[in-house]
Amino acid sequence: MELLVPINACKTASSSRVTAVIPCSILLQDKKGKSHPLISVKFVVTMLAGADHIITMDLHASQIQGFFEIPVDNLPTEPAVLQWIQENIAEKRYCIIVRGAKRVTSIAVNVNVEFALIHKANEVDQMVLVGHMKDRIAALVEDMADTCSTICHAADKRLSVATQVYAILTHGIFSRPAISSIYNAAFETIVTNTIPQGAEMRHCSKIQVTDTSMIMAEAIPRTHNGESVLYLFGYTFL
Numbered sequence: 432m433e434l435l436v437p438i439n440a441c442k443t444a445s446s447s448r449v450t451a452v453i454p455c456s457i458l459l460q461d462k463k464g465k466s467h468p469l470i471s472v473k474f475v476v477t478m479l480a481g482a483d484h485i486i487t488m489d490l491h492a493s494q495i496q497g498f499f500e501i502p503v504d505n506l507p508t509e510p511a512v513l514q515w516i517q518e519n520i521a522e523k524r525y526c527i528i529v530r531g532a533k534r535v536t537s538i539a540v541n542v543n544v545e546f547a548l549i550h551k552a553n554e555v556d557q558m559v560l561v562g563h564m565k566d567r568i569a570a571l572v573e574d575m576a577d578t579c580s581t582i583c584h585a586a587d588k589r590l591s592v593a594t595q596v597y598a599i600l601t602h603g604i605f606s607r608p609a610i611s612s613i614y615n616a617a618f619e620t621i622v623t624n625t626i627p628q629g630a631e632m633r634h635c636s637k638i639q640v641t642d643t644s645m646i647m648a649e650a651i652p653r654t655h656n657g658e659s660v661l662y663l664f665g666y667t668f669l
Contacts, residue, residue: 438481450654451482454625454647455602472498486650488625488643489574489601504660506646508601508623512572513541515599515621515641520568527562529590530572538572549589551581560589569593576600576622579609586618597621603628603638610635 434451441449476498479485485503490496496503516538520526528539528546539546547562549571558581569590576582582598590596596618603622605613613620614635622628623643632638650660 435478442481448483450484450486451479453487484654486654491575506650507664508643509537510646511623511641511643512538512599516542516570526568526570528570528572549585558585564590565592567593569596570599572599574601577604577606579612583612583616586616602626605631613637
């Protein structure tokens, strides 16, 4: 609602173009989750009909872009993740990126490290890990973290043989009991600031924030000036 009011105000004021910048796309999901009810993608699309362009980050499912009849730029958060890995993991030859099969190579190739695949069919207990973790530094990359049950289970049951585990998250929703789970877990948590994390950082010293503002700062003027944002997908602007 806070977004819809200014969109309506801009349209009422005869703005030639309105671009909605939505860093966190929590409302734009294509399937129902157990922790909270589904908010129909089509319903959200209808609400945002007043906008002429949407800029968002790391959609949970890229096919969501097809629901919109207006341009949608789904920006990658990989540049922020890559920057954190480059600056904070010194022994990269021991590092291994752990992620879902669809997107694991996008980071591993750019950091020049090995990768492992992690797959969760329906239940956390059915999680499958493909790759060797023994004596490695595991970077577990997820796009969305709600209760953090998947991440905690992966770290405890599947990545326990790794020397160190980092959970690198894009959208940190952190519903209860996520904070207490992270605090008691044997891994460090790095989350982007697509959702403000000030309160969470005060309650849990194990949460670090990596900044995505440089991605948005590059995308907004390019969109405003009619330039391509494809440049951002090359991860070369850091």
